[in-house]
Amino acid sequence: MHLPSSCLAVLVTFALAACGGGGGSGGGPADPTATRGALLEPPVQVGTSTATALGNGARCDVRVLALNYRTPGVDGAASNASAALLLPAGACAAQSHPLVAYARSTEVNRARTLADTADRETAMLAATYAGHGYAVVAIDYLGFAKSTHAFHPYLHADSEATTLVDAIRAARNASALQGAALSGKVMLAGYSQGAHASMAAQRQIEQSHAGEINLVAGAHLAGPYNLSGLLASGADITGVQYFLPFLVTSWQKIYGNAYADVRQAFRDPYAAYIESLLPHPTHTFESLRTSGLLPGSDVSARQARDLLFQPAYLAAMQTDPAHPLRVAARRNDLLGWSPRARTLLCGGAADPTVSPALHQNVLKADFDSRGVTTVSSVDVDAAIRAAHGTNGQAPADPASPAHAAYFAAYHTDFEPPLCHGQARALFDTLR
Numbered sequence: 001m002h003l004p005s006s007c008l009a010v011l012v013t014f015a016l017a018a019c020g021g022g023g024g025s026g027g028g029p030a031d032p033t034a035t036r037g038a039l040l041e042p043p044v045q046v047g048t049s050t051a052t053a054l055g056n057g058a059r060c061d062v063r064v065l066a067l068n069y070r071t072p073g074v075d076g077a078a079s080n081a082s083a084a085l086l087l088p089a090g091a092c093a094a095q096s097h098p099l100v101a102y103a104r105s106t107e108v109n110r111a112r113t114l115a116d117t118a119d120r121e122t123a124m125l126a127a128t129y130a131g132h133g134y135a136v137v138a139i140d141y142l143g144f145a146k147s148t149h150a151f152h153p154y155l156h157a158d159s160e161a162t163t164l165v166d167a168i169r170a171a172r173n174a175s176a177l178q179g180a181a182l183s184g185k186v187m188l189a190g191y192s193q194g195a196h197a198s199m200a201a202q203r204q205i206e207q208s209h210a211g212e213i214n215l216v217a218g219a220h221l222a223g224p225y226n227l228s229g230l231l232a233s234g235a236d237i238t239g240v241q242y243f244l245p246f247l248v249t250s251w252q253k254i255y256g257n258a259y260a261d262v263r264q265a266f267r268d269p270y271a272a273y274i275e276s277l278l279p280h281p282t283h284t285f286e287s288l289r290t291s292g293l294l295p296g297s298d299v300s301a302r303q304a305r306d307l308l309f310q311p312a313y314l315a316a317m318q319t320d321p322a323h324p325l326r327v328a329a330r331r332n333d334l335l336g337w338s339p340r341a342r343t344l345l346c347g348g349a350a351d352p353t354v355s356p357a358l359h360q361n362v363l364k365a366d367f368d369s370r371g372v373t374t375v376s377s378v379d380v381d382a383a384i385r386a387a388h389g390t391n392g393q394a395p396a397d398p399a400s401p402a403h404a405a406y407f408a409a410y411h412t413d414f415e416p417p418l419c420h421g422q423a424r425a426l427f428d429t430l431r
Helices: 005-018 120-128 157-178 193-208 227-233 240-255 285-290 301-308 311-319 324-332 360-369 381-388 401-428
Strands: 044-049 061-072 078-089 096-103 135-139 181-191 214-221 342-347 375-379
Touching: 061 120, 061 157, 078 120, 078 157, 096 157, 096 193, 120 135, 120 401, 135 157, 157 181, 157 193, 181 193, 181 401, 193 214, 214 401, 227 311, 227 324, 240 285, 240 301, 240 324, 301 311, 342 360, 342 401, 360 375, 381 401
Parallel strands: 096 135, 096 181, 181 214, 214 342, 342 375
Antiparallel strands: 044 061, 061 078, 078 135
């Protein structure tokens, strides 16, 4: 059987990756980055969705494939990550597709993969992008799903960016094997934690990979870009019982100095197991609360934080700029650079989890201070209030069930479709 040269090259890359890259002792590659993005196993189709089932004006069926690809770990050693590849099919199969590289929101269940047609985030990607002719590669991150990395480096900008860049390479390899044509144009998108990852990837691509990746746009949605400002603010954020322990224990594993002893930072009973809790092999956000492994939803954000952490540690983290966690946060902020590609920031002003006042607005002001003209910023709060509030307003009584339900769903349910719609509108002008 005759193979096109592009497919033959992919098969050679796959063969090299499968046997360790063809160099080095002990079967490992001499340079662990030499085969970054190489497929470690053939792509596996896990499902399809029809354009009719997708709705949202979709004109393409969508095939969902599972990828397992090579990418370095935090220390630069060879590792791997998994991802979903969504390929337009049916009426769109013969077309050439722009590629959207997507980073998902925070997850606590280690087994979750986006290579699952039943996954809510995957379904949104299919309906918003792939059903309209975009190929999409969506990462699971280091430490999740098929990744053998020992832990997940949560909100670590460099490794998030590298994992997403290598997913672009893996998607190109897999698309060639599937006979799917990519146009060469690449867009980045991410939501919540994923926006931190996609922004970090845009910076890395523009600074180091511009000759390889034709990045035309980035859409970064409801992301935490100003981590040092968040820690200094002491702000009470919805979900703090997951996000802050995940951050502290992850950065301890990366930098080794977030605390000298776990009980310097965490209170009992959480200190006994917190370092191995996140991500968890079986528990979900809800079951972590209901099991008592983390503070429940019956306590406020401030109460949850105070139950988890030692008071002196919280105070030092907030007030001491030289605190190791604040130093690490500055290393992972996404301020101080100038995007070249068209860039969209999107969020809702009343988001109780990732406040635009702390992140999106600070980042936009930082760009503006250097005369950056490629970045636009959108606030979807009015649209959220119109669709889910009462007479265009959020429920006013903080003690009411309606108020609690509204803000519990703001970041997870109300904001994503509106910001993804803004992203697709930008991408459509550049495809």
